[in-house]
Amino acid sequence: MGECYLCNGTGKFKKTNDREKYDEVFDKYDSMGVYCMEDCRDKALDYTGYEIIKCPKCGGTGIE
Numbered sequence: 001m002g003e004c005y006l007c008n009g010t011g012k013f014k015k016t017n018d019r020e021k022y023d024e025v026f027d028k029y030d031s032m033g034v035y036c037m038e039d040c041r042d043k044a045l046d047y048t049g050y051e052i053i054k055c056p057k058c059g060g061t062g063i064e
Contacts, residue, residue, distance in 0.1 A: 011060040
């Protein structure tokens with residue numbers, strides 16, 4: 001078994017406070033073609049705000 005892809009093995013997941021706005025901001029940064037997916041995600045999360053929750057994929061274990 002490997003590490004969970006959703007939380008990168010941390011067991012914690014950043015859940016956006018506004019999914020619709022997050023999608024809009026993510027797409028804006030993605031369309032520029034200069035940022036990787038992780039950077040687009042981080043920028044969109046910083047813009048919309050987020051809460052850290054237990055990873056819904058691995059249940060907080062960090063293992064897939």
